[in-house]
Amino acid sequence: MIGRQMRAPDFWTSGGVAATALAPIAAIWGLLAGTRMRRRPSVLAPVPVIAVGNFTAGGAGKTPTTATLVGLARRAGFSPAVMTRGYGGDLAGPVRVDASRHGADEVGDEALLHAALAPTIVARDRTAGLALLAECGADLVILDDGFQNPTLAKDLSLVVVDRGHGIGNGRVMPAGPLRAPLAVQLDLASALVVVDSGEAEAPGLAALLAEADRRRLPVLSARLVLEAPERLAGRRVLAWAGIGRPEKFAATLAAAGVDVVELVAFGDHQRLEPADAEDLLARAEARGLDLVTTEKDVARLAGRMEPALMRLALAVRVASVDLVFDDEAAVSALIAELHRPARR
Numbered sequence: 001m002i003g004r005q006m007r008a009p010d011f012w013t014s015g016g017v018a019a020t021a022l023a024p025i026a027a028i029w030g031l032l033a034g035t036r037m038r039r040r041p042s043v044l045a046p047v048p049v050i051a052v053g054n055f056t057a058g059g060a061g062k063t064p065t066t067a068t069l070v071g072l073a074r075r076a077g078f079s080p081a082v083m084t085r086g087y088g089g090d091l092a093g094p095v096r097v098d099a100s101r102h103g104a105d106e107v108g109d110e111a112l113l114h115a116a117l118a119p120t121i122v123a124r125d126r127t128a129g130l131a132l133l134a135e136c137g138a139d140l141v142i143l144d145d146g147f148q149n150p151t152l153a154k155d156l157s158l159v160v161v162d163r164g165h166g167i168g169n170g171r172v173m174p175a176g177p178l179r180a181p182l183a184v185q186l187d188l189a190s191a192l193v194v195v196d197s198g199e200a201e202a203p204g205l206a207a208l209l210a211e212a213d214r215r216r217l218p219v220l221s222a223r224l225v226l227e228a229p230e231r232l233a234g235r236r237v238l239a240w241a242g243i244g245r246p247e248k249f250a251a252t253l254a255a256a257g258v259d260v261v262e263l264v265a266f267g268d269h270q271r272l273e274p275a276d277a278e279d280l281l282a283r284a285e286a287r288g289l290d291l292v293t294t295e296k297d298v299a300r301l302a303g304r305m306e307p308a309l310m311r312l313a314l315a316v317r318v319a320s321v322d323l324v325f326d327d328e329a330a331v332s333a334l335i336a337e338l339h340r341p342a343r344r
Contacts, residue, residue, distance in 0.1 A: 008057070008058060008168075008177060011169065011175075011176075012168045012169060012171075012176050012177045013165075013168050013169060014169065015169040015171070015176075018175075019169055019171055019175045019176060020175075022174050022175035023171070023175050025174055025175070026171055026172040026173065026174060026175035026176070027172075029172055029173055029174070030172035030178075030180060030181045033148070033172070033179060033180035033184075034180050034181045034184040036148075036150055036180075037148055037150055037180050037184050037185070037188060038150070038184060038187075038188075039150040040150075041150055041151060041152060041153035041154075042150075042151055043126075043127045043130070043151055043152050043153065044153045045130055045133075045141060045152060045153065046130065046133065047133060047138060047139050047140055047141055048078075048139075048140050048141075048155040048156070048338040049140075049141050049142075049143060049152060049153065049155050049156075050069060050073075050140070050141070050142045050143065050154070050155065050156045050157075050158065050335070050338075051143045051145075051146050051147045051154040051156070051157045051158070052065050052066050052069065052142060052143060052144055052145070052147070052158050052160065053143075053145055053146065053147020053148065053157065053158075053159050053160070054147070054159060054160045054161065054162075054179075055159060055161065055167050055178055055179065055182065055185050056165075056167055056168060056177035056178055056179060057173060057177050057179060058165075058177060058244040058245065058268065059162075059243050059244015059245050059248075059268060060160040060161060060162045060165070060195065060244070061160045061162060061193075061195040061222075061224065061323060062144055062145060062160050063110050063113060063114075063144060063296070064224065064321055064322065064323035065158065065160050065193055065195070065222070065323050066082060066114065066142055066144045067113070067114070067117055067322075067323065068222075068322065068323045068324070068325065069142055069158075069331075069335070070082065070114075070117050070118045070142065071117075072328070072331055072332050072335055073140055073142070073335055076332055076335045076336050076338075076339070077339070078139055078140040078335070078338075079137055079138055079139050079140065080118055080138060080139075080140040080141070080142055081118055081119040081120065081121060081133060081136040081138035081140070081141050081142070082114040082115075082117075082118050082119070082120045082121070082141070082142050082143075082144060083120070083121045083122075083123060083126060083129050083141050083142070083143050083144070083146075084108070084110055084111050084114065084120065084121075084122060084123075084143070084144040084145065085108075085122070085123070085124050085145060085146075086106075086107045086108040086110075086111050086122035086123075086124070087108050087110065087145075087269060088104065088108040088109060088110075088269035088271075088300075089104065089105060089106050089107040089108035089111065089122065090105060090106055091106045091107055091122055092123075092124045092125070093121065093122040093123040093124060093125070093128070093129060094121055094122070094123035094125070094128045094129040094131060094132050095107070095121070095122050095123075095132075096119065096120070096121055096132055096135060096136065097111045097112065097114070097115040097120040097121070097122055098115070099112055099115050099116065103302060103303045104271075104299050104300045104302065104303075105271075105303075107122045108122070108269070109269065109296040109297075109299040109300050110144060110296065112299045112302075113295055113296065113299060114144065118142075119136035119137070119138060121133075121136065126143065126146060126149065126151060126152045127151060127152060130152075140338065147159060147185075147188070147189075148179050148180055148185075155338055156190045156191075156334060156335070156337075156338065157188060157189050157190045157191075158189075158190060158191055158192075158193050158220075159185065159189045159191070159192050159193065160192075160193045160195060161192055161193065161194045161195065161205070161208070162195055162197075162202075162248065163194050163195060163196045163197070163199065163201055163202065163205060164196075164197060164199030164200060164201070164202055164245075164247075164248060164251070165202050165245060165248075166201075166202030166203070166204045166205040166208060167182065167202075167204055167208055168202075168204075169204075170182065170204055182208075182211075186211065186212070186215060186217065189217060190217075190218075190334070191217065191218040191219070191220055191334065192208075192209075192212055192217060192218070192219045192220065193220045193222055193325075194209070194219060194220070194221050194222065195222050195223070195224060195323065196222070196223045196224070197223070197224040197248045197249075197251045197252045197255070198224075198251040198252060198254060198255035199247070199248060199251045218330070218334075220325060220326075220327065220330060220331055221325070221326040221327070222323050222324060222325045222326065223323070223324050223326070224248070224252045224321050224322070224323055224324075225252075225256075225321065225322050225323075225324050226252055226253065226255075226256040226258075226319055226320070226321055227319075227320040227321065227322055228320075229256035229257065229258075232253065232256065232257075232258045232290075232292065232317065232319060233256060233257035233258060234257060234258075234259065235258060235259065235290050236259045236261050236287075236288070236289050236290065237253070237258055237259065237260055237261065237262075237289055237290045237291070237292045237317075238261060238262045238263075238264065238280065238283055238284045238287070238289040238290070238291055238292070239253055239258075239260050239262070239263050239264070239292045239293065239319075240263070240264040240265070240266065240280055240291070240292075240293050240297070241263075241264075241265060241266065241293055241294050241296075241297055242265075242266035242267055242268060242269060242270035242272070242296070242297055242300070243268055243269075243294060243297070244268050246263060246266070247263065247265070249319070249321075250263045252319075252321055253292065253319060258292070258319075261287065261289055262283065262287070262289065264280060264283070269296075269300075271300060272297075272300065272301070272309065272312075274306045274307070274308040274309060275308075277306075277308035277309045277311065277312040278308045280312060281308070281311060281312060281315060284315075290317055291312070291315050291316040291317065292316065292317045292318075292319050293316050293317075293318065293319070294318070294319060294321070295318055295320055295321075298313065298316065298318050301313040
């Protein structure tokens with residue numbers, strides 16, 4: 001069962017009359033977005049910049065991709081920092097995230113996850129955020145999102161594609177999920193990262209990959225893998241998540257042998273209220289299910305003092321997910337190239 005969620009419209013996947021009706025607005029949006037993306041960058045960072053983005057609105061796996069890149073960058077000899085807009089948080093920044101004094105309400109859930117792995121800067125103005133790189137001791141910055149922003153020059157742009165969702169109906173917003181015309185975005189991408197979570201392949205993915213092949217654009221395959229799957233394998237669970245595509249979380253659990261009896265889906269980055277917690281606890285108890293959620297959702301519970309939310313935080317099991325590249329050496333080679341002065 002899927003509970004309430006702020007969902008993308010169905011026609012973003014299937015097309016149809018609504019998508020056609022919105023085509024004139026989408027044409028204007030696409031022209032503006034494409035023109036903006038093609039602008040010459042006005043700022044060159046003092047260190048190499050890796051942008052982790054996606055073609056579409058919504059989640060595709062940027063956060064776990066960024067986490068994996070942090071580890072690979074370190075192995076390549078870099079001291080990386082992560083920069084994010086802090087989506088869902090109140091602080092515009094620039095500010096270095098400190099988990100001992102910042103909560104999700106201030107810096108967003110993703111920033112807290114990144115800060116556990118590497119120095120992390122929240123900055124809606126990415127240029128302003130560069131001023132904190134020296135404080136972080138960073139010689140490489142990884143942008144979680146920011147692919148479409150033309151201000152800052154990127155040395156490597158990795159675009160994450162969800163194998164189960166692809167690019168939807170292939171239209172630009174609001175007629176479809178694309179943030180800008182696909183051709184423009186492909187022109188500016190360094191490589192695609194196609195992430196498999198165990199779902200069926202999206203109908204339009206083959207055409208996208210054929211176009212990437214025609215352009216000789218590298219395609220890097222990756223998988224979402226549940227950490228310590230033995231903790232949850234065989235258990236009957238109620239999974240809940242407020243991420244871009246909660247069904248992808250459920251598919252990852254199922255692929256690891258978890259029996260997902262019920263899925264309750266909330267809006268992306270949604271802040272739970274006490275009534276939500278009471279409902280989840282009651283549903284799980286009534287059916288004898290274990291409660292399971294994502295690291296992002298638990299990060300949003302941290303520091304909440306409402307009794308129901310505190311009970312939920314104590315009761316829920318966290319299913320941590322890693323992104324694993326099928327050809328890690330190919331990704332490491334792309335990162336190693338950033339050591340070359342010619343890249344700057």
